[in-house]
Amino acid sequence: MNTNLDTVVIGGGAMGSAAAWALSRRGRQVTLVEQFGPGHTIGASHGATRNLNPGYHQPDYVAMLAEVLSLWEELEQESGVRLLARTGIVNHGPGFEPQQVAAALGSAGIRAEFLAPAEAGERWRGIRFDRQVLHMPDGGQLNPEAALPVFQQLAAARGAEIRHHTKVVDFKVFDDGVRLTLESAGGTEVVTAAQAVVTAGGWTEKLLASAAGNDAAGMRIPTLRVTQEQPAHFRVADDGAVWPGFNHYPGPDYQGWYSPVYGMQTPGEGIKAGWHGVGPVVDPDHRDFLPEPAQLAALQAYARDWLPGVDPEQFEAISCTYTTTPDEDFVLDRVGPVVIGAGFSGHGFKFTPVIGRILADLATGTRDAPSIFRASR
Numbered sequence: 001m002n003t004n005l006d007t008v009v010i011g012g013g014a015m016g017s018a019a020a021w022a023l024s025r026r027g028r029q030v031t032l033v034e035q036f037g038p039g040h041t042i043g044a045s046h047g048a049t050r051n052l053n054p055g056y057h058q059p060d061y062v063a064m065l066a067e068v069l070s071l072w073e074e075l076e077q078e079s080g081v082r083l084l085a086r087t088g089i090v091n092h093g094p095g096f097e098p099q100q101v102a103a104a105l106g107s108a109g110i111r112a113e114f115l116a117p118a119e120a121g122e123r124w125r126g127i128r129f130d131r132q133v134l135h136m137p138d139g140g141q142l143n144p145e146a147a148l149p150v151f152q153q154l155a156a157a158r159g160a161e162i163r164h165h166t167k168v169v170d171f172k173v174f175d176d177g178v179r180l181t182l183e184s185a186g187g188t189e190v191v192t193a194a195q196a197v198v199t200a201g202g203w204t205e206k207l208l209a210s211a212a213g214n215d216a217a218g219m220r221i222p223t224l225r226v227t228q229e230q231p232a233h234f235r236v237a238d239d240g241a242v243w244p245g246f247n248h249y250p251g252p253d254y255q256g257w258y259s260p261v262y263g264m265q266t267p268g269e270g271i272k273a274g275w276h277g278v279g280p281v282v283d284p285d286h287r288d289f290l291p292e293p294a295q296l297a298a299l300q301a302y303a304r305d306w307l308p309g310v311d312p313e314q315f316e317a318i319s320c321t322y323t324t325t326p327d328e329d330f331v332l333d334r335v336g337p338v339v340i341g342a343g344f345s346g347h348g349f350k351f352t353p354v355i356g357r358i359l360a361d362l363a364t365g366t367r368d369a370p371s372i373f374r375a376s377r
Contacts, residue, residue, distance in 0.1 A: 005031050005193040007363055008180060010168055010207065013045035014144060014349055015341045016199035017151035018356025023197075023363060024158035031193075032152070032160060033182060035167040035203075039145065043201045043284070044321045048145050049266040050349040051245040052084060054112070054136045055091045057104040060370040064354045066108045069138060071353035079150045082143075087265070088244040089139030090120060090127070095249030095260060098134040105136065112136050126241035126271070126309020141245055141264050142349060151356070171196075171211045173219070177337050195337040197359055202226040202284035202321045204342040219335045221375040222325040224343050228282045229322050230291040231274025233266060234303055235314035243271060248306060255298045263307070271310045273303060277322050277346050289319040322346040330355070332373035334362040340375060 007023055009016045012034025020032040036042055052072075054065050072084050091098065102112040113135050115123070120133040152162050163184070170181035178196045182189045200207045205224050243265035250259055263273035280292055296317065303312035325331060325343035332355065333340055339362045341355060348355065361367045371377070 003189065003191040005029065005191055007031070007195050007197060008033060008178070008191065008193045009197040009199060010180075011198065011200035011203070012152070012162070012164065013043050013199065013201050014148060014352045015344070015355050015359070016197070017148050017155070018352045019197050019199060019341065019359040019363075020155040020160045020162070021151040022353075022356035022360035024155040024160045026360060026364060027158075028364065030155065030160045031163065032155070033163045033166040033168065035165070037164050038149070044323065044344075045144050045148060045349070047266075047318070047320065048143055048269070049141045049264050049272060050144055051089060051247070051262055051264050052139045052142050052350040053089045053091070053245060053247055053262070053347070054105055054110050054139045055089065055096075055101050055134065055247060057097065057100040059104070060372055062104045062108045062110075064351050065105075065110060068351050068354045069110070071357075072142070075147075075150060075154075075353060078154060081146050081150050083147050083150065084140055084142050086138065086140040088135060088137040089247065090124065090133050090135050090244050091247045091249070092120070092129055092131060092133045093249035093260065094131065094251040096134070096247075098132060102134060110136070111138050124242055124244055126236075126238055126243055126307060127246055128306045128308055135244070139245060144349065147352065168207065171207055173211050173336060173338055175336065195339065195363055197339040197341065197363055199341040199359070201342075202323045204323065204340070219338060219340070219375070221331050221333075221340060222327070222343060222377070225324045226282055226284055227277065227279040227322045227324065228287055228289075229274060229277070229279040229320050229346070230295055231272055231318045231320075232291070232296070232299060232315040233270035233272050233318065234307065234310035234312060235270050236309065237311040238309040241309040243309070255302065258295070258298045258302070261302055261306075269316070271307065272318070273299065273307065274318075275299065277324055277328075279322065282321070284321060287319070291317040291319070330373050331375050332358050332362065332369040333375040335375060339363050
């Protein structure tokens with residue numbers, strides 16, 4: 001059977017779900033296909049917490065922050081589901097440029113204040129500070145486990161078709177559209193579409209490579225490095241401590257290349273902490289999900305040094321993936337009938353609704369993405 005569609009979104013993680021939501025809001029016919037089931041833990045969009053860290057100074061990212069704070073509120077109001085806990089975010093350390101960040105955020109109407117180490121330590125005694133701290137009260141923790149179903153349910157309510165357990169086993173690109181071979185429990189199906197939105201996370205390069213030999217030759221994107229990241233939830237040792245989200249930039253001399261560190265409280269699970277983007281390179285189809293011993297030992301050492309509010313000996317290891325570009329900027333672009341959203345480099349989740357909007361813009365020809373996200377950069 002050959003089915004003709006308007007837009008197929010390939011990959012039902014955060015960005016694909018947001019793209020389906022944004023396209024459905026514009027009245028577009030959209031079909032979202034995801035190779036795994038709802039709430040799977042094989043990619044990058046699972047778990048109950050992600051920091052919404054406003055600590056940017058680059059103009060394009062700051063503009064996206066201003067938009068996304070409004071969009072998360074809009075999603076909460078429309079769905080009736082709480083998606084953002086505004087605990088605030090504190091950033092500190094010698095590898096951080098707080099003055100630039102505070103100035104950029106202030107110009108966008110996003111709050112930021114400086115605190116001395118002693119004052120910050122009094123407010124948040126579970127964290128040790130040794131220099132000036134930038135507190136951003138508009139930040140906090142997002143809940144992916146709640147957000148992905150919200151995007152998909154709101155999209156479906158506007159007519160989107162959401163198909164889990166549906167794998168793209170062949171992908172061909174032509175001048176006037178795409179042809180996909182889909183495999184599911186119901187068998188194999190060939191569909192054609194005017195366009196495809198590729199939001200396949202760690203599988204992006206594999207998917208684009210499968211289209212080799214036709215017009216996909218023009219779909220060159222920055223190299224994507226897929227890593228298995230290994231944060232952990234540490235048991236809370238100080239029940240009276242208040243926990244904001246935090247990002248610490250201790251500099252290159254601390255634990256060698258283990259820098260920076262992010263963290264937050266995950267209700268019922270403890271204090272999540274992890275290195276940023278230093279996990280081993282993996283094939284997303286062949287992962288062991290096991291923590292790398294040296295990195296885990298260094299993370300425990302970090303907890304002993306900088307997180308007095310946790311028990312560094314009591315923890316639960318976590319496994320997820322990063323898909324990272326060389327410059328850690330995203331890929332948001334259109335090449336012929338293919339829109340690509342990839343390379344979110346461990347800091348994309350906070351921007352999910354805006355990324356959905358940008359991908360919908362690209363799919364509908366409304367406007368281009370900022371130039372820093374071009375595939376050809």
